[in-house]
Amino acid sequence: MGSTFACTFPHLREPTQAGCDSNPRDRLIDMAMTPEQRKSNVRLGLILASVACAVLIGFVAKLMLLNS
Numbered sequence: 101m102g103s104t105f106a107c108t109f110p111h112l113r114e115p116t117q118a119g120c121d122s123n124p125r126d127r128l129i130d131m132a133m134t135p136e137q138r139k140s141n142v143r144l145g146l147i148l149a150s151v152a153c154a155v156l157i158g159f160v161a162k163l164m165l166l167n168s
Contacts, residue, residue, distance in 0.1 A: 133141075
């Protein structure tokens, strides 16, 4: 079996075949986030939170106006 196919389906991998045992998320731990990336992530989070609040407030206002 090819390594791509074996990595996709680990239960089909031969026990003697090696190389696909590492977790792909391990490389994310090794990469440190720069202050610039952290700042942009915080900004994006605040933008998304404000959009979610605006939608929620609009929905509640719509319910209050239509039910009265």
